[in-house]
Amino acid sequence: MSKKSILIIDDESEILNLLSRFLSRNPNFSITTYANPVSAISDFERTNYDLVLLDIMMPQMNGLEVLEKLKAKKEDQKVVMMTAYSTLDKVLKSHKEGATNYVMKPFSSLEALEKKVIEVLEQ
Template sequence: MDTKYKIAIVDDESEILNMLSRFLQRSGKYEIVTFLNPLTALSTIDSTYDAVLLDIMMPQMGGLEVLEKLIEKNPEQKVIMMTAYSTLDRVLKSHKVGATHYLMKPFNSLDAVEKKLQDVLQS
């Protein structure tokens, strides 16, 4: 069997975690690990993860701060930022810090999320 991509999803909304996790696992291409708490995610995510889907707005710690710490630990980490509250400033800052891509919530379609993930994994 082909190697699965190891993907972390970090979001403070369990509905988002469950929806993305179930959808992505259906294809059989991904091993999904979800985190409701960004602090737990930071202590767990290491270079064995192929990509991270990361929410920007979380109560315990902001996504941009999590992104900075992930990139410090692993400069090659591929991170897709997710947010319902996009501003040009946030987009630019997340790219400057090291985000690979950006997704707007609510998602247009879960297929679009997977396509973005595939693009990131193959880049």
């Protein structure tokens, strides 16, 4: 697998730090993080990411709105939604809007998350 660029958008700095540290262990991953979805969207316009990990519940802009903006810019963008608030409604809506997959927070294990990231990147 060639080096893959991953963008993580989550308003919780602890989650960003945890995911960044863990996924950076994999030499095939280049990680960029944003706590502010508006800044992330601006960066997204200038940078090509192989995968976006996107939180659904954020105060500045919810993940479904961010997903819509990302997909408008790059229709085939792979996006994995992250949510602690598992409502079937939001998960179904994120799939309808083009999310590739989703994961639940708290994560069952970081290894399982990494496995899902690799699986989605290989699709």
